[in-house]
Amino acid sequence: MYTVPELGYAYDALGEHISSDIMQLHHDKHHKTYVDKLNAALENYPELQGKDIVELIRDLDAIPEPIRSAVRNHGGGHYNHSLFWKVMSPSKENGGTGGGEPTGPLAEALAEKYGSYEAFTKEFTAKALAVFGSGWAWLQPDLTIVTTSNQDVPLMNGEPEPILGLDVWEHAYYLDYQNKRDDYVAAWWNVVDWDFVAARYAQFSHNS
Numbered sequence: 001m002y003t004v005p006e007l008g009y010a011y012d013a014l015g016e017h018i019s020s021d022i023m024q025l026h027h028d029k030h031h032k033t034y035v036d037k038l039n040a041a042l043e044n045y046p047e048l049q050g051k052d053i054v055e056l057i058r059d060l061d062a063i064p065e066p067i068r069s070a071v072r073n074h075g076g077g078h079y080n081h082s083l084f085w086k087v088m089s090p091s092k093e094n095g096g097t098g099g100g101e102p103t104g105p106l107a108e109a110l111a112e113k114y115g116s117y118e119a120f121t122k123e124f125t126a127k128a129l130a131v132f133g134s135g136w137a138w139l140q141p142d143l144t145i146v147t148t149s150n151q152d153v154p155l156m157n158g159e160p161e162p163i164l165g166l167d168v169w170e171h172a173y174y175l176d177y178q179n180k181r182d183d184y185v186a187a188w189w190n191v192v193d194w195d196f197v198a199a200r201y202a203q204f205s206h207n208s
């Protein structure tokens with residue numbers, strides 16, 4: 001049985017950037033629903049129940065057809081949100097490690113590819129704002145920026161795991177920002193945990 005991981009920080013720890021109300025609803029209700037529906041889909045497939053979530057969703061063609069859509073949507077939802085909680089940390093003024101700019105090899109590689117950190121965030125933001133309807137924006141280990149619809153994630157298509165992901169479903173921001181996705185994305189940069197992203201870059205970039 002899959003379970004919702006702990007948030008790792010308090011619901012209100014992201015301060016004014018993402019409210020406690022959103023975090024509680026998003027983690028306890030939305031993520032839990034993906035997990036519950038994934039577990040329900042796998043009820044009659046015990047051989048799939050113990051798989052690591054990455055292994056489960058990496059090869060959707062191997063999933064029996066009757067539950068393939070459910071695994072794609074709810075397994076994707078589980079993977080994506082599990083990553084999303086970790087790419088965020090309270091901002092530094094709130095006692096965490098979020099915000100600021102990346103350092104080390106990731107910073108150098110981003111500057112090499114995009115010209116500067118600012119140019120990178122501008123391009124990532126533009127792509128996140130351009131997602132039509134519900135979806136995600138991702139940074140891949142080769143530092144390309146890609147977007148997906150619904151709960152899809154690049155690793156479903158045989159690509160490497162993303163190192164950074166941004167949820168642009170309305171449920172991720174509507175309570176705080178209503179229809180202003182641009183304000184949400186601007187605020188979100190203040191809580192990105194670059195130490196975590198840099199560790200994933202170090203882990204995955206050699207294989208991409």
Ligand code: MN
Pocket residue numbers: 026030081167169171172
């Ligand atoms: Mn979400």
